[in-house]
């Protein structure tokens with residue numbers, strides 16, 4: 425993730441909504457992937473200091489402050505391109521849910537930023553009712569409106585089905601997520617990780633399932649036609665496959681080829697976002713910033729220089745060593761608690777190839 429610059433010169437972050445130095449309202453312009461400051465013109469409209477055009481804040485920005493994206497004046501939608509993907513949002517009458525929703529939206533927008541940068545197709549359900557992407561943020565239903573325990577409880581599973589990514593709202597609560605992480609003996613569990621993982625299932629359907637990549641997928645990850653319900657049951661009964669570290673990127677990846685793909689995909693998105701952040705801070709890894717032919721005005725974009733996966737991965741190894749070293753100095757857990765085997769590396773290389781060869785590129789429009 426890049427940082428941005430206010431017209432006053434102050435450094436801005438993706439989630440900011442006001443410049444702490446000059447006080448101007450900030451908003452993200454998704455079709456330019458740009459966070460901009462806004463001034464009010466004579467007609468009372470918000471004018472971007474980045475491109476001079478007029479915008480309106482998304483309804484979720486104005487009403488609930490859970491979004492900081494803008495809508496171009498010519499666009500009739502109430503919601504920004506990120507919020508148009510929402511199929512269900514948390515019940516705001518429940519205490520504490522607004523903060524959890526804010527956390528969910530932050531993670532979702534961060535995912536979208538990377539998807540747009542990777543030129544992956546992002547269409548909502550109105551644009552593409554069958555194949556479009558949607559998000560549902562749902563809560564477990566354990567009690568009725570009077571607080572009485574329900575006989576039939578409805579527990580929400582985080583997952584993906586036919587384009588809809590469902591996230592259980594409690595995953596947005598750090599304390600609960602930590603409890604789950606410990607109970608499942610996981611070394612890494614984050615909200616952004618959930619979004620990246622579930623987006624992996626979505627893009628498997630779009631980019632791999634009926635594509636020229638399917639045979640290579642099966643060679644690398646295994647045959648996804650194996651019984652998923654049985655694999656899931658076995659995993660929770662018996663735990664991960666023995667010596668999973670030698671083959672899979674995570675323990676959960678050993679459950680089924682679909683989960684292996686989703687875990688590897690998420691890992692790839694962790695890599696490109698973190699490398700872009702490091703590069704933006706001039707935390708030079710290999711000093712290899714070159715113009716990105718895929719992104720207009722992307723002279724400083726890191727990710728896309730790596731048309732060679734080997735190059736990207738070498739930078740990643742150097743960066744994660746430093747990351748972990750820094751955390752150890754502070755007495756914290758490793759920021760990057762992974763060891764990548766040759767097998768996992770080949771799968772990451774495959775994800776890179778699928779994304780780079782994505783032939784749906786021409787359909788993309790973030791707005």
Ligand SMILES: [Zn+2]
Pocket residue numbers: 430431432433434443444445446447448461
């Ligand atoms: Zn400013």
Ligand SMILES: [Zn+2]
Pocket residue numbers: 482483484485491492493503504505506507508
């Ligand atoms: Zn929005």
Ligand SMILES: [Zn+2]
Pocket residue numbers: 621622625682683686
């Ligand atoms: Zn999954």
